[in-house]
Amino acid sequence: MKPYKGYVAEIWYEEDDAAFHGIVHGIRDTVHFEGHSAEELAQAFHDSVDDYLAFCKERGVEPQKPYSGKLALRTTPEIHALLSKAASNDGKSINQWISDTLAEVARKRVDEGSTKVRTRAH
Incomplete structure (x- = not known):
């Protein structure tokens, strides 16, 4: 699923209700959505993000942004x-080389359009 207004979805499948569920990934607030088809899920994701942004505006609070642009990376000396x-x-x-390389690989992955869906076992 493609990002929407800068927000990214984490998706899983629940066998109990035969539905896909998702949350907005990368923020502390909980924004949940669900759907029984890919189209329904995508629409629910968009609607939930829009509702979250409207809720924040109504309350006069700044919506959480999913990413700051700062990324800590630990690796080996080699x-x-x-x-x-x-x-x-x-x-x-x-820093610039890593940023450029990661952006190139990430764009390729996103352009492939596939979203990994996990199944939750109860």
């Missing part, structure tokens, strides 16, 4: 050295 060399070879800082 990978750190490898990243440094790759970035240097491209004439970039390590």
